[in-house]
Amino acid sequence: MTKQIRLNAFDMNCVGHQSPGLWRHPRDTSSNYTSLAYWTDLARTLERGKFDGIFLADVMGVYDVYGSSPDAALRNGVQVPVNDPTLIIPAMAAVTEHLGFGVTCTLSYEPPYPFARRMSTLDHLTNGRIGWNIVTGYLDSAAKAMGQARQVAHDTRYEIAEEYMEVVYKLWEGSWEDDAVRRDRASGIYTDPSKVHRVAHHGTYFDVEGIHLSEPSPQRTPVLYQAGSSSKGQAFAAGHSECVFVGAPSRQIVGPTIARLRKQVAAQGRDPADVLVFGMMTVIVGETDEAALRRLEDYKSYVSHEGALVLMSGWTGIDFSGCKSEDVVRHIRNDAVHSAIDRFTIADPDRIWTVGEVADFIGIGGASPVIVGSPGRVADELEAWIRETDLDGFNLTYQVMPETFVDFVDLVVPELQRRGIYKRDYSPGSLREKLFGSGPRLRAPHPAARYRRGAEAVTGDILPEPVAALR
Template identity: 85%
Template sequence: MTKQMRLNAFSMNCVGHQSPGLWRHPRDRSADYTSLSYWTELARTLERGKFDGIFLADVMGVYDVYGGTPDAALRNGVQVPVNDPMLLVPGMAAVTEHLGFGITGTLSFEPPFSFARRMSTLDHLTGGRVSWNIVTGYLDSAAKAMGRQRQIGHDARYDMAEEYMEVVYKLWEGSWEDDAVRRDRAAGIFTDPAKVHRVTHHGEYYDLEGIHLPEPSPQRTPVLFQAGSSAKGQAFAASHSECVFVSAPSRQIVGPAVSKLRQQVEAAGRNSSDVLVFAMMTVIVGETDEAAQRKLEDYKAYVSHEGALVLMSGWTGIDFSGCRPDEVVKHMRNDAIHSAIDRFTIADPQRAWTVGEVADFIGIGGASPIIVGSPGRVADELEAWMRETGVDGFNLTYQVMPETFVDFVDLVVPELQKRGVFKRDYAPGTLREKLFGAGPRLTSPHPAARYRRGAGRPQQKAAE
């Protein structure tokens, strides 16, 4: 059977996501991001194209590493201003039936009790179509805005994340039994109190005593995404993730990373097929190769190189404002995103990137590779990426909104469907059922299943 390609639209509730400066393009509508109709129109387009979901990035701070101030980020609209991604979901869900919604949530700054309630609420409102992109944060500006002196150390953030996951699993999986809600009008009983259990947790980072407030949602635990590429991040993904988001400029970097991840998943006692891997990708398509190339050259005229280095500085924690364009990017380690500097240094020892080359590269599609061409050429390249790297699909960036996604839906999707590598219709059920063809809930050996009422000894510890 031909392996089916998975597709997400990669976006953010802001004006400038991964292609800094392109908001100035005359056909771009991303400045309308504060309008709900902007998002509902996009959701309809993606569902028409049978996309698996829209993957919404987020940051809780501002990119102020470049030059030591937020001025360049503000001037260029680099992921600021930015609004809450969660609040977009009910509106988009109301105009679609199948599209999934990936929400980035930074666990370092959010109490697990309130976060778990909001995710359960969204799972109810969408009929089980939500996923959570688990991030630990990387901006000092976010930590300071949340009342801390600086960002917690990289590895310590993942230690905190492990405990956070334990707490939310207890809430989602262990507080309410499946038949707790009776809705018995005759008996006057809405919920059977004997089947709702207090969650007790006293750990190094979190203390909690209380019941999960929402009744069980369709998926209980949302589909779990994770994008960490450091040693700690990959170990975390191997234990918890159902979908992993990878980002690198070449197949030579992505392929080994995917192989290593799948080995770690197996070592964690899970089946590697239980994890789908999505690579970030930029696609610029035209009716012909020449038309697509003209479109790329048009887009390049609007790139903000300063904005690109604002992103790179924020991702890496390195201030590139004083660097010459011909300086070679050097490897260093700090508490920002380890993979962000690795991908342009040690990940590919055969390639030495200069600061100017990095700015050019990031200017269109962020840190993703670029495929430019006719529908046939684009389909060829996407299939080659899957074949040669082992990824299961792609998170597609945009350059001009909504043009990028309309072009892909109208030109590339029919070509992929004709080749039999992309679905012609959605499978029924929740997002987890659509992606994996199994039931709506996580099952053993995933750690969430341990905390289900009646699932064994760990469960009894989870909800008393």
């Protein structure tokens, strides 16, 4: 059976996102990001193109590594100003029926108890179409804004994340039984108290005592995304994630990354096919190859190279403001995003990058590869990436909003459908059902399933009588 390509739009509740400087393009409307109409129009376009979802990035903090100041980020509109990504989701859900929503929320600066309620609320309001991109953060500026001297060490952040997941699984899966809510008008009982259980968690990093505040939502646990590429990040993804987001400038780098990830998933006792891997990709399409190349050159004329290095500095924790264009990018290990510096250094030892080359590369689509051409050429390349790397799909960046996504929907989607490698319609059900074809709930051996209580567990076994607290 031919693998069906999965597609997410990669966006952020800000100006520009991955292509610094392109907000200046005369056809770009991304400065309207503060308007609900901007987001509802985009949602309609993506659903018309049968996109699986919109993947909303986010950062807490500002990119202030470059020049040890936020000035360059502010001047160039580099992911600042930035609004809360969760608040635009209900509006987009209201004008669509099938589009999924993967939202990035860092667990480092919000206690699990209120966060679990927020995700359950979104799962209700989207009718089971919410996903959570689990991140631990990477900017010292965020930590300082939250009252810390600096961010917690990289590997420790993942230790905290493991316990955080245990807490939210207990809240989502174990606090309320499936039939706890009765809505019995005759008896006057809305919820059966005997079927609602207090979570009592006392761990190394979190102490939580209380019931989950939300009644069971369609998926309970949202679809879980993760984007860590370090050894710690991949181990975490192998244990928890259903969808993994990877970024690499070439197939030679991303292929081995995916192979390692799937091996780790299997080592956790999970089926590697239960994890979908999305690669970041930039597509610039035209009616012909020549038209697409002209569009690329047009876009390049608006790139902010300073803005690109602001991004690179923030991702890597390395200040590139004093570097010359011809300087070679060197490998440094710190508490920032390990994969960001790895992909331009040790990931491909045969490729040496200069600072100027990195700025050029990041200027269009961030750190993603770029495909330029006619619909046929774009489809050929997307197929090749899937075939040669074992990717399941792509998170597509934009350069000019909404032009990038409108062109892809109008030109590339029909070509993919003609080849039989892209769906012509959505499957019914929740986001999890659309992506995996199973039920709306996580199933064993996923660790969330062990906290299930109620009439029937995902393993098919009847659980014991409820106890006073879920520990």
